[in-house]
Amino acid sequence: MIFETIAETAHEQVVFCHSKDAGLKAIIAVHNSVLGPALGGLRMWPYKSEAEALNDVLRLSRGMTYKNAVAGLNLGGGKAVIIGDPSKDKSEALFRAFGRFVGSLNGRYITAEDVGIDVNDMEWVFRETEFVTGVHQVHGGSGDPSPFTAYGTLQGLMAALNHKFGNEEVGKYSYAVQGLGHVGMEFVKLLREQGAKVFVTDINKALVQEAVDEHGCTAVGLDEIYDTDADVYSPCALGGTINAATLPRLKCKIVCGAANNQLADNAIGVEVEKRGILYAPDYAVNAGGVMNVSLEIDGYNRERAMRMMRTIYYNVGRIFEIAKRDGIPTYLAADRMAEERIASIGRIKLPTMGNSTPRFLGRMRGQ
Numbered sequence: 001m002i003f004e005t006i007a008e009t010a011h012e013q014v015v016f017c018h019s020k021d022a023g024l025k026a027i028i029a030v031h032n033s034v035l036g037p038a039l040g041g042l043r044m045w046p047y048k049s050e051a052e053a054l055n056d057v058l059r060l061s062r063g064m065t066y067k068n069a070v071a072g073l074n075l076g077g078g079k080a081v082i083i084g085d086p087s088k089d090k091s092e093a094l095f096r097a098f099g100r101f102v103g104s105l106n107g108r109y110i111t112a113e114d115v116g117i118d119v120n121d122m123e124w125v126f127r128e129t130e131f132v133t134g135v136h137q138v139h140g141g142s143g144d145p146s147p148f149t150a151y152g153t154l155q156g157l158m159a160a161l162n163h164k165f166g167n168e169e170v171g172k173y174s175y176a177v178q179g180l181g182h183v184g185m186e187f188v189k190l191l192r193e194q195g196a197k198v199f200v201t202d203i204n205k206a207l208v209q210e211a212v213d214e215h216g217c218t219a220v221g222l223d224e225i226y227d228t229d230a231d232v233y234s235p236c237a238l239g240g241t242i243n244a245a246t247l248p249r250l251k252c253k254i255v256c257g258a259a260n261n262q263l264a265d266n267a268i269g270v271e272v273e274k275r276g277i278l279y280a281p282d283y284a285v286n287a288g289g290v291m292n293v294s295l296e297i298d299g300y301n302r303e304r305a306m307r308m309m310r311t312i313y314y315n316v317g318r319i320f321e322i323a324k325r326d327g328i329p330t331y332l333a334a335d336r337m338a339e340e341r342i343a344s345i346g347r348i349k350l351p352t353m354g355n356s357t358p359r360f361l362g363r364m365r366g367q
Contacts, residue, residue, distance in 0.1 A: 002054070009058050013108070015101065022097035025083040027053055029061035030109050031076070034346045037107055038078025039133070039290060040064035041114030042098070042125075044086040057081045060114075063260055064290070067283035069338035070315055073294050078109045086116035092124050099128030107131050112145065112293050115181070115238070119144050133293035145289035148305060150186035152288020152312045153258045157232070159316035160256045160280040171195035176220075176230040176252065179237025180207040183258045183289075187236060188215055201225040202237070226250060235259040239282075242268055247275070256280040269331040281334035284316050 006014055012033060017026040030038040040061055047053040057079050065077025082098060084090075102111050102125065112133045113122060119134060126132045134145050158168040165173075171194040177184060180202040191198050192215045200217045201224070202208050211217040220228055226249040233252040235241045239261030242250075247268060255262065255277055262282045263269045272279045291308045295301060315337075323333035 005054075005058065009062060011058060011061065014054075014058070015105070017098060017101040019093075019097040022093040023084070023089065023091070024094050024097045025050070025053075026080060026098055026101065027057045028078065028080040028101065028105070028109055029057045030078045030105075031058075031061040032065040032342065033076035033108065034342050035069060035076050036074040037110055038064070038076040039068060039073075039110045039112065039294060040077055040079040041112045042080045042082065042117050042121075043114040044082040044084055044090070044116035044121075046085040047081070047083050050083065053081050053083050059261060063283050065342070066335060066338040067287050067290060068294075069341045070281075070284045070319075070334060071287040071291055072311065072315070072341075073291065075110075075290075075294060079114075080109070080111055082116075090121065095121050095124035096128050099125035099132070102131055103129030105131070110297075112290070118182075133296045144182065145292050146182035147186050148292035148309060149183045149258055149286055149289035150190055151306075152291065152309045153183070153187055153234075153236075153256070153285050154190050155288070155309055155312040156280050156285030156316045157234075157254075157256045159313045159320070160232075160254045160278055163317065163320045164254055164278045173197075173231040174229075175199065175232045175234050176225050176228040177201075177217075177234045177236055178225050178241060178257070179235065179259065180204065180211055181237065183286075184236035185211065187234065187258060188217060192216055197230075199225065199228045199230055232256055235262045235282075240264045242272065244268065247271055250275075250277065252277060254278045254280065256285055257282070258286045260286065263331060266331070269329050273329040278320075279330050280316055281319060281331050284319055284334050285312065287312055287315075 011029055011031050013030040015028040061077055061079035064079055068075045068077055110131045122132055122135050126135045162168050174197040175191055176199045177188055178201055188198055188211055198217045199220050200211045201220050201222050208219045212219050226246045229251050232254045233250055234257035236258040239259055242262050243264035260282055288309050292305045295305050319330055319333045322337055323330045
C-alpha cells in the first residue's frame with residue numbers, strides 16, 4: 001500500500017527515520033527535485049498514528065514543490081515530520097539523531113522550521129548536518145523565518161485587495177485571523193500597523209490575550225471566527241479549515257492567510273469560486289519564509305530577502321490573470337503556473353547535469 005500511495009503522489013523518495021535511544025520516529029519525503037534540492041520544513045506533531053504522519057508529510061512535501069516553483073526558486077519540494085508532542089518530547093538527542101538522517105541524504109533534502117519547531121531546535125540539527133536553514137545568524141543563517149512569511153502574506157493580501165477592490169489599502173478592511181502562532185501573530189502586527197480592524201482566535205488563550213492587550217485586536221471564539229463579519233478570512237493555523245461545514249458560514253470577500261492546505265479538497269475550491277469569494281492560493285501567499293531561507297544556500301543577505309518578498313505580490317497577481325485567462329479557479333491556476341515552470345525547466349536539464357548540491361558557502365568555510 002505504501003508504494004502504491006507514493007506512486008499516486010509521484011514522490012521520488014520517502015525515508016523512515018528511527019532511533020530508539022533518542023526516541024525519534026520521523027519521516028522525510030522528497031516529492032520532486034527537478035528544479036533543485038528539495039527544501040521544506042520539519043514539523044513536530046503528536047500524530048494519532050503513523051499512517052496519519054505519512055499522509056501529512058506526503059501532502060505537505062507535494063505542496064512545497066508547488067510553492068517553490070511558483071516562488072521562482074531553484075529548489076524542489078520536500079518535508080519532514082517528527083511524531084511527538086513538541087511541548088514535552090523535545091531533546092538534544094532527538095534533533096541530533098534527526099540531523100544525522102538529513103545528512104545521510106547528502107543535500108538531496110534541506111530542512112527548516114515548521115509547526116512545533118523553533119530556531120533553537122534547528123541549532124541541534126545543525127550540529128549534525130549543514131543542510132539546515134533557519135539557524136541563528138551567528139552561524140550564517142537568517143534566524144526565525146516567521147516575520148518573512150508574515151510579510152510575504154501581506155504582499156499576497158495586497159494583490160488580492162487590488163484584484164477584488166481595485167486598491168491596496170490594507171487599513172480600510174477588516175480581517176478574521178485564525179491562529180496566533182509565530183506567523184499569525186506577526187501578520188496581526190502588520191495588519192494593525194496599517195490601522196486595520198482585526199478579529200483573532202487561537203487555542204492558546206494567552207496568545208489571544210496578547211493580541212488583544214498589545215495589538216488592539218478583538219477576540220472571538222474558536223468556532224465563531226467563521227461567522228465573523230470581516231472582509232478577509234485569514235487562516236494562519238493548520239490546514240483544511242475551509243470545508244463543507246465552514247464555507248457556508250463565511251461572510252468574507254477574500255480568503256488570504258499563511259496556513260498551508262487551507263482548502264479541505266478541490267471541490268471546496270470550486271465552491272469558493274462559485275460564492276464569489278476570491279481565494280489567494282496558500283502556497284503562493286505564504287512563500288516568504290522559504291524565499292528567505294533559500295538565500296542561506298549561497299550566502300544570506302537581508303536586503304535581498306526583503307526585495308524577494310515583493311515578488312509574492314506579482315506572483316499572486318499572475319495567478320489571478322491565469323485564472324481569468326483559462327476560466328479556472330485560482331487554486332488550479334496556481335497549480336498550472338507551478339507545473340508549467342517545472343515542465344519547462346525539466347526540458348532544458350541535461351541528464352548529466354543532475355541536481356547540484358547546495359554549497360552553504362559561508363558556513364562551510366567557517367565564516
